[in-house]
Amino acid sequence: xxxxxxxxxxxxxxxxxxxxxxxxxxxxxxxxxxxxxxxxxxxxxxxxxxxxxxxxxxxxxxxxxxxxxxxxxxxxxxxxxxxxxxxxxxxxxxxxxxxxxxxxxxxxxxxxxxxxxxxxxxxxxxxxxxxxxxxxxxxxxxxx
Amino acid sequence: xxxxxxxxxxxxxxxxxxxxxxxxxxxxxxxxxxxxxxxxxxxxxxxxxxxxxxxxxxxxxxxxxxxxxxxxxxxxxxxxxxxxxxxxxxxxxxxxxxxxxxxxxxxxxxxxxxxxxxxxxxxxxxxxxxxxxxxxxxxxxxxxxxxxxxxxxxxxxxxxxxxxxxxxxxxxxxxxxxxxxxxxxxxxxxxxxxxxxxxxxxxxxxxxxxxxxxxxxxxxxxxxxxxxxxxxxxxxxxxxxxxxxxxxxxxxxxxxxxxxxxxxxxxxxxxxxxxxxxxxxxxxxxxxxxxxxxxxxxxxxxxxxxxxxxxxxxxxxxxxxxxxxxxxxxxxxxxxxxxxxxxxxxxxxxxxxxxxxxxxxxxxxxxxxxxxxxxxxxxxxxxxxxxxxxxxxxxxxxxxxxxxxxxxxxxxxxxxxxxxxxxxxxxxxxxxxxxxxxxxxxxxxxxxxxxxxxxxxxxxxxxxxxxxxxxxxxxxxxxxx
Numbered sequence: 160x161x162x163x164x165x166x167x168x169x170x171x172x173x174x175x176x177x178x179x180x181x182x183x184x185x186x187x188x189x190x191x192x193x194x195x196x197x198x199x200x201x202x203x204x205x206x207x208x209x210x211x212x213x214x215x216x217x218x219x220x221x222x223x224x225x226x227x228x229x230x231x232x233x234x235x236x237x238x239x240x241x242x243x244x245x246x247x248x249x250x251x252x253x254x255x256x257x258x259x260x261x262x263x264x265x266x267x268x269x270x271x272x273x274x275x276x277x278x279x280x281x282x283x284x285x286x287x288x289x290x291x292x293x294x295x296x297x298x299x300x301x302x303x
Numbered sequence: 304x305x306x307x308x309x310x311x312x313x314x315x316x317x318x319x320x321x322x323x324x325x326x327x328x329x330x331x332x333x334x335x336x337x338x339x340x341x342x343x344x345x346x347x348x349x350x351x352x353x354x355x356x357x358x359x360x361x362x363x364x365x366x367x368x369x370x371x372x373x374x375x376x377x378x379x380x381x382x383x384x385x386x387x388x389x390x391x392x393x394x395x396x397x398x399x400x401x402x403x404x405x406x407x408x409x410x411x412x413x414x415x416x417x418x419x420x421x422x423x424x425x426x427x428x429x430x431x432x433x434x435x436x437x438x439x440x441x442x443x444x445x446x447x448x449x450x451x452x453x454x455x456x457x458x459x460x461x462x463x464x465x466x467x468x469x470x471x472x473x474x475x476x477x478x479x480x481x482x483x484x485x486x487x488x489x490x491x492x493x494x495x496x497x498x499x500x501x502x503x504x505x506x507x508x509x510x511x512x513x514x515x516x517x518x519x520x521x522x523x524x525x526x527x528x529x530x531x532x533x534x535x536x537x538x539x540x541x542x543x544x545x546x547x548x549x550x551x552x553x554x555x556x557x558x559x560x561x562x563x564x565x566x567x568x569x570x571x572x573x574x575x576x577x578x579x580x581x582x583x584x585x586x587x588x589x590x591x592x593x594x595x596x597x598x599x600x601x602x603x604x605x606x607x608x609x610x611x612x613x614x615x616x617x618x619x620x621x622x623x624x625x626x627x628x629x630x631x632x633x634x635x636x637x638x639x640x641x642x643x644x645x646x647x648x649x650x651x652x653x654x655x656x657x658x659x660x661x662x663x664x665x666x667x668x669x670x671x672x673x674x675x676x677x678x679x680x681x682x683x684x685x686x687x688x689x690x691x692x693x694x695x696x697x698x699x700x701x702x703x704x705x706x707x708x709x710x711x712x713x714x715x716x717x718x719x720x721x722x723x724x725x726x727x728x729x730x731x732x733x734x735x736x737x738x739x740x741x742x743x744x745x746x747x748x749x750x751x752x753x754x755x756x757x758x759x760x761x762x763x764x765x766x767x768x769x770x771x772x773x774x775x776x777x778x779x780x781x782x783x784x
Contacts, residue, residue, distance in 0.1 A: 166716075168714070168716040168717075174715065175715075199432050200432065222554075222557075225554070226554075229550050232543075232546075232550075233487050233490070233491055233543075233547060235432070235433060236433070236490075236491040236492075236495070236542075236543035236547075237487070237490035237491050237543075239433050239435065239494075241432075241433070266432060266433030268431060268432075268433075268741060271432075273431050273432045273433075273741060273742050274432070274742055274744055274745065275432075275501055275502065275715075275742070275744075275745060275748075276431065276432040276433075276500060276501035276502065276784065278395045278396060278502075278543075278546040279395045279546045279547075279549060279550045280550065281371050281395075281571060282371075282553065282557070282569075282570035282571045282573070283371050283569075283570075283571050285570070300371075302371065302395045302546075303501070303502055303715075
């Protein structure tokens, strides 16, 4: 299993659904971040000019993924940024600790081929877990 | 699951059909709409019927389709004492709603300048991912938006004093408490006043023709004279501000449910007792978002007036751009209904459903109190919309609720597979409807084929007597996010 994502077609009537994978939880989070922004724009056209650091922690890895994606949606609106590079460090002690650096640039409707505006991450069919081969997988439905 | 036909338009699933159902679930639909109703509606509305403190029925309107937690079109009323409040019964876009603005112009006046008008509107009302509005405010003023809604707009000159008399609840839901709103929500929403959003949100230029008026007296009372009169419909909500509040409290309720011993069949139905600290905090934050949404539609109305004034070189007052009404179709409100013969305050959740009070109800503004609450029903970009009116029957049958739109039948992906945005734009132009969209793929997702037949939806509630048709409105121009 390698880092990546697939959009799930017809999973839900009105929204954006994807499955993300990675060899490690950090890769999974990176893939999910990229899938989220690919749903909103053509990430190939986003230049990694602006850098933001994100720090989050939670005892449950699924809630941490919910918080991670929610934080990215928040930055999209609050800072007006779209991201294409996600560098995630994840450690598990008493709880999961995430330190990430994300890179992108201010939203430009002329260059970014904008798609749907993500409103929120949902708990609908939301799943995070390890696969039989030891990789990591998540299913996410985003309200748009 | 056993579904009993109660009348030609009412279908009931008894509590025996699912463990934990406290009341029956009722779906309002014609035979055809019921046959085509997606199975998610049945599953979700029966889940709603299991929520603590629910009264009488869990209801789904004829435009119902699968949603998160509640189906879209879902209505449920809860006891204030032992009932719950659930963000899943309101939606992420808190106080998503519709506003209808009349004009004294006719299609013949507008069509020659329609392209210009759409261009000006497109620039004045930003839409799509990351759009920022022209209103620049500080946090202190944002707090005033959260508590005062449209009253703040009028004070700032973004509207006319009489607008407040033509909005559900006067454009302000009491109980907003900014201290219950996260800084993330404020930072997401502070630059978004006056923006449309994306998805199915739009500004539409529509025409009211004589042959589409069902009740002339009512139409006149609402400011519609027919004769190809032009009206403007706005569909949008509380933008990132409301989305963040829903995200924040869904997370809070996800853990609060353990504390209160509540289990739900779907994590998206996360809830807390209305009287609990968490429930009260969410209600206060939701009211803030509802007020931001009312303010957003008001600021957009101000920009629409500016656009018409610029294009037609005339004051908006002289062009007759009065608000007809503004409705919230994603919200929870405290309203009084007769339960066991006694007037009782209940918390009514409407998610993709419009309030439909009849004549005499004190919540209906005095201007319309003799007639009932105007009900604005937005259709797809291709098919048209309706202005209806509420009835007293709605108050006894559906907790004063009716449909809010056409209702999707097709996923966005399926719509994109079937329709290309450019082709749709051309086809609509051939049918006399000009469209300007930020995203062509987003446009394809909103094709008329992706929706139910709105006339069938509206006719269902008209036949039941819950809302009555006043006029059908046909689109000629559309701005989409």
